Amino acid sequence: MYTFKKEERLCSKKLLERLFHNGSSFLLYPFRIVYLPEVLPESLNSQVVIGVSKRKFKRAVDRNLIKRRIREAYRLNKEEALYAFLRDNQLQLVFSINYVGKEIGSFKFIEKKLMAALKQLVKANAQSDS
RNA sequence: CACACAGGCCGUUCUAUCGCUGUCUCGUCAUGAGAGAGAGGAAAGUCCGGGCAACACAGAGCAUCCUGCUUCCUAACGGGAAGGGUUGCGGCGAAAGCCGUAGCACGGAAAGUGCCACAGAAAACAAACCGCCCUGCACAGGGUAAGGGUGAAAACGUGAGGUAAGAGCUCACGGCUUUGCAUGGCAACAUGCAUCGCGGUAAACCCCAGGAGUUGAAAGACCGAAUAAGCUAACGCUUGAGGGCUGCUCGUCCAAGUUAGUGGGUAGGUCGUUUGAGCCCCGCAGCGAUGCCGGGCCUAGAUAAAUGAUAGAAGCCCUGAUCUUCAGGGUACAGAACCCGGCUUACAGGCCUGUUUUUUUC
RNA sequence: CGGGAUGUAGCGUAGCCCGGUAUCGCGCCAGCAUGGGGUGCUGGAGGUCGUCGGUUCAAAUCCGGCCAUCCCGA
Numbered sequence: 256m257y258t259f260k261k262e263e264r265l266c267s268k269k270l271l272e273r274l275f276h277n278g279s280s281f282l283l284y285p286f287r288i289v290y291l292p293e294v295l296p297e298s299l300n301s302q303v304v305i306g307v308s309k310r311k312f313k314r315a316v317d318r319n320l321i322k323r324r325i326r327e328a329y330r331l332n333k334e335e336a337l338y339a340f341l342r343d344n345q346l347q348l349v350f351s352i353n354y355v356g357k358e359i360g361s362f363k364f365i366e367k368k369l370m371a372a373l374k375q376l377v378k379a380n381a382q383s384d385s
Numbered sequence: 386c387a388c389a390c391a392g393g394c395c396g397u398u399c400u401a402u403c404g405c406u407g408u409c410u411c412g413u414c415a416u417g418a419g420a421g422a423g424a425g426g427a428a429a430g431u432c433c434g435g436g437c438a439a440c441a442c443a444g445a446g447c448a449u450c451c452u453g454c455u456u457c458c459u460a461a462c463g464g465g466a467a468g469g470g471u472u473g474c475g476g477c478g479a480a481a482g483c484c485g486u487a488g489c490a491c492g493g494a495a496a497g498u499g500c501c502a503c504a505g506a507a508a509a510c511a512a513a514c515c516g517c518c519c520u521g522c523a524c525a526g527g528g529u530a531a532g533g534g535u536g537a538a539a540a541c542g543u544g545a546g547g548u549a550a551g552a553g554c555u556c557a558c559g560g561c562u563u564u565g566c567a568u569g570g571c572a573a574c575a576u577g578c579a580u581c582g583c584g585g586u587a588a589a590c591c592c593c594a595g596g597a598g599u600u601g602a603a604a605g606a607c608c609g610a611a612u613a614a615g616c617u618a619a620c621g622c623u624u625g626a627g628g629g630c631u632g633c634u635c636g637u638c639c640a641a642g643u644u645a646g647u648g649g650g651u652a653g654g655u656c657g658u659u660u661g662a663g664c665c666c667c668g669c670a671g672c673g674a675u676g677c678c679g680g681g682c683c684u685a686g687a688u689a690a691a692u693g694a695u696a697g698a699a700g701c702c703c704u705g706a707u708c709u710u711c712a713g714g715g716u717a718c719a720g721a722a723c724c725c726g727g728c729u730u731a732c733a734g735g736c737c738u739g740u741u742u743u744u745u746u747c
Numbered sequence: 748c749g750g751g752a753u754g755u756a757g758c759g760u761a762g763c764c765c766g767g768u769a770u771c772g773c774g775c776c777a778g779c780a781u782g783g784g785g786u787g788c789u790g791g792a793g794g795u796c797g798u799c800g801g802u803u804c805a806a807a808u809c810c811g812g813c814c815a816u817c818c819c820g821a
Binding site for chain 1: 403404405406429652653688689690693694695718719720
């Protein structure tokens with residue numbers, strides 16, 4: 256199912272603090288990914304938080320548009336790109352997606368790049384696991 | 386009819402697929418199903434004013450900051466309405482003045498202090514460069530503020546009297562102004578008479594009048610795990626760690642441990658939170674801002690933060706061409722965060738009303 | 748959400764309170780000195796004082812509006 260409910264979003268202040276303090280990160284333009292394996296309630300595979308810098312985009316309308324496009328791309332692609340791998344390896348993950356590009360990307364551009372980013376996320380976790 | 390100005394209003398729509406956040410109904414152990422709702426005129430800037438909340442508070446004064454023609458509207462305002470005064474522009478007029486229009490932080494310079502570059506004799510206490518007049522031999526002394534020149538500004542302007550020459554020194558008219566009286570007006574103020582005075586600057590200090598307690602929903606109220614640990618009660622038998630009393634031993638006290646109860650309170654959650662100075666319609670009062678009577682309506686409520694994404698049509702605008710059509714491009718400014726009233730700023734395109742002026746036709 | 752500060756030459760700054768002349772250093776240009784360069788000496792250019800209005804005879808300075816940047820509380 257292509258859903259994106261509240262349980263799949265990262266809301267806990269404590270978890271966020273741990274994520275940004277201890278998490279590993281990599282850059283894949285236009286995204287910066289910070290991730291950390293965690294123990295979550297049973298039914299969940301991962302929790303994610305999406306951010307766009309106020310420094311880079313002054314107007315709230317622009318930030319909202321980018322966040323919505325990222326969220327939509329994640330919603331449509333998370334199942335096959337990420338969840339399958341996590342289930343197979345009994346892993347649970349929290350991570351953040353930060354948009355660091357300078358211009359507002361189109362939906363197609365963001366979707367393509369997000370797929371690449373998720374692929375790299377899977378790869379990074381597979382390495383650290385082994 | 387066009388243009389300009391002023392005021393008010395709107396500010397995309399539809400379909401398909403997949404989603405997000407509340408609400409209601411039904412159902413379940415649980416997952417769920419259906420219905421209906423879901424950004425703005427500025428939600429923005431945070432420039433003012435309030436509601437609400439916590440804390441503070443006998444009364445009065447000082448300091449600091451803000452406001453500043455009058456009356457009214459309002460919960461309140463630095464907002465708005467009407468009026469007064471004043472300045473610019475235009476028209477009419479011989480002039481006085483009147484009309485139209487646009488603006489005005491518009492209390493006080495006659496309580497006091499300061500400042501007014503350069504130029505100029507002098508920038509307001511005083512004083513005198515060229516002049517003018519008087520006295521006496523060149524030159525010096527005295528009087529003068531008319532004229533020259535400087536400057537943004539030169540001791541109110543014009544005319545007459547007066548004088549050695551002159552000066553509001555005196556008079557007439559005029560300008561601004563203080564105080565008093567009269568008339569009109571709720572008042573600001575206007576008009577008339579008498580009277581006092583005459584550089585500017587208070588967005589210089591200041592004086593006068595009025596106002597301001599502080600902090601902001603991350604305010605504040607309530608519920609409350611897990612872990613550590615405080616307090617109270619009981620046990621503390623056997624072994625006996627550690628510490629206090631002592632130089633040491635004994636002794637005694639604290640205490641380790643178990644059980645029960647309990648306070649504060651973290652993560653997190655609920656309320657505050659959307660029924661309100663609310664919106665729409667009709668009527669009445671008022672020049673108007675606005676108020677009142679009656680009827681109808683319930684209209685986002687998120688919290689690392691929803692209100693969307695993709696695809697396809699339609700509408701509107703612009704450009705070009707092979708002009709009943711086709712192609713290309715554009716479709717603004719901008720996103721609620723406790724809630725209201727204003728102000729300011731941004732905005733593709735469009736609609737309505739009123740007024741002035743001009744042109745054309747009858 | 749609330750609060751504070753700063754915009755001056757290419758760069759870094761003074762002047763602003765108390766209004767009339769915009770200062771200093773580095774850099775730039777020219778000349779001198781050197782065989783040439785550096786260093787040194789002399790001279791010069793370069794400013795919508797963030798922006799739009801207002802007050803004033805006169806505004807970088809005083810008063811409003813807007814824009815940008817930075818910082819703080821949490």
